[in-house]
Amino acid sequence: MSSEQSDPELSETSQQINDLFDSAELSKAIETEEFKQFLDYIPIAIVVSKFFRGDQRICYANKAFETLFGQDTKDCAGKGWSILAGFKDENDSNVTLESAMLKGGEEFLGTFRAERPRPLIVEAFSGLIQNEDGTENYRIAALIDITDRARAEREEYARQIRDKDILLRELQHRVKNNLQLIVALIRLEARNERRGEKVNLQTLAGRIESLHLLYQALSNDAAGDEIDLGHYLSQIAAAVMNTCAVDGIRLDQKMDYAPVSVNTALSVGLVVNELLTNSFKYAFDGRGQGVIMIECLRQSDDRYRVVIADDGVGLPEGVTWPVPGKIGALIVQTLRENAKTDFNIETAPGRGVRVTMNVDRRAGEQNPV
Known part of the structure; x- marks a missing residue:
């Protein structure tokens, strides 16, 4: 889904822009207005370069x-x-x-400052996109403006998170890994487009918005090593x-x-975004009214139940969700692997759809974002 307030953020949040750019036809997409419009949904500065004649x-x-x-x-x-070139590393001028960009690789590059007409401080992340033979093709830079956070304040922030190993790992990886997740979603969309299916940029932008909202939550001054899942899901809704x-x-x-780890919040949030979007778009086809319900309720101190349901037309007989090979399947797989959360869907023609997830507060802590 998003997005930042001087924040180490959004996460961008695997290999999907790869396929998008590696395809002969789709590599040209960056020249189209539609693709530019998509990139402009991303609320942090993104720059893309292509390897051409040795440079x-x-x-x-x-x-x-x-x-x-x-x-x-x-x-x-x-x-x-x-x-x-005008940006210099704050710790090594x-x-x-x-x-740092020319050095290549996929990583957090550091914090850089330029005086320019006004001081500008950015946190920089890079991603390398290779051809199938492993040679360099594209390079992506994500630049996050943190100018408004004074250096002393940032150093104090860094000192605090060093005391929290899980949060430290999240801060180091969330932007790169969430950007990789967006890349993975785009890659899957690209494959579908090559099979003749139209890419829905509005839906893809909704997924980015889910990440944007998570980034905002992580950037909150009061944020610790957990996210309030109930509040996060209400923002997605x-x-x-x-x-x-x-x-x-x-x-x-x-x-x-419902406090949960960042991993769990991200995984559940993407599924909820997908289900709510599907309900609004398809559940009430031919009907003039209907109800969509979402709840996140505590079952115990460390266990919550998330339910998304509608009283719409339901899935057609013989149809299941998620559909194998589609983005929904990738998102549900991420939920099961990262958050160890079960996923149960009930539906019948004319009787709506009801999805239940039992969320463990501690499940996502073991895998850094």
């Missing part, structure tokens, strides 16, 4: 980059990573963001309602305070 050349920068750097993204096209709502369809919510 990396910028082939795209999104609107967030334009806003952050105050320059027309068209002026960057065809240039090298020298556009970032001999290292520039340009040199509001976002889906804002995008998909139609007259006559009501959304009912019941939310308890």
Whole structure:
């Protein structure tokens, strides 16, 4: 789904933009208005370069980059990573963001500062996209503006999270790994498009928004090593309602305070986003009204029940969800592997759909985000 407030954030949150860019037809998508529109949904500065004649050349920068750097993204096209040479590592002034990007790899590069007309401090992450033979093809930079957080404040923040090993790992990995998850979703969409299925950028943007909201929660000054799942799911529901709502369809919510790990929140949130979107789009086909219900209720101190249900038309006879090979299947697999959460769906033609997940508060702590 999103997104940040000076935050180590969004997560972007495996290998999916890979396939998107590695495909001969889809690599051209970056030149289309539709694809640019999609990239502009991402609320952090994204820059993409392509390996050309022995060098990396910028082939795209999104609107967030334009806003952050105050320059027309068209002026960057065809240039090298020298556009970032003015940024120096806060801990080693001999290292520039340009040199860090050229070094390659997929990792957190560090915190960089440029004086420019006004001081600008960014946290930089990079991702390398390779061809099938392992040679370099594309390189992605994600730049997060943390200027408004004073250095002393950031150092104190870092000191606090060093005392919490789980949170430290989350802070180091969440942006890269969540970006990788978005990449994986795009890759699967790209495969579907090559099979003749239309890619729904609005739905994909909704998934990014779920990550955006998680990033915001993690950036909250009061955030510890857990996220309130009830509040997070209510934000996702509001976002889906804002995008998909139609007259006559009501959304009912019941939310308890339900602290969980970041891994669990991310996995459950993506499933909930998918189910709510599907309900709004398909559950009431041919009907003028209906009810969608979402609840997150405490069963015990460490156990919660999440339910998403509608009183719509239900799945057609013989149809199951998620459909193997589709994005929904990838998202449910992530839920089972990362959050160790069970997933039960009940449906019948004309009797709606009801999905129940039993969430363990501690389940996602073992796998760093």
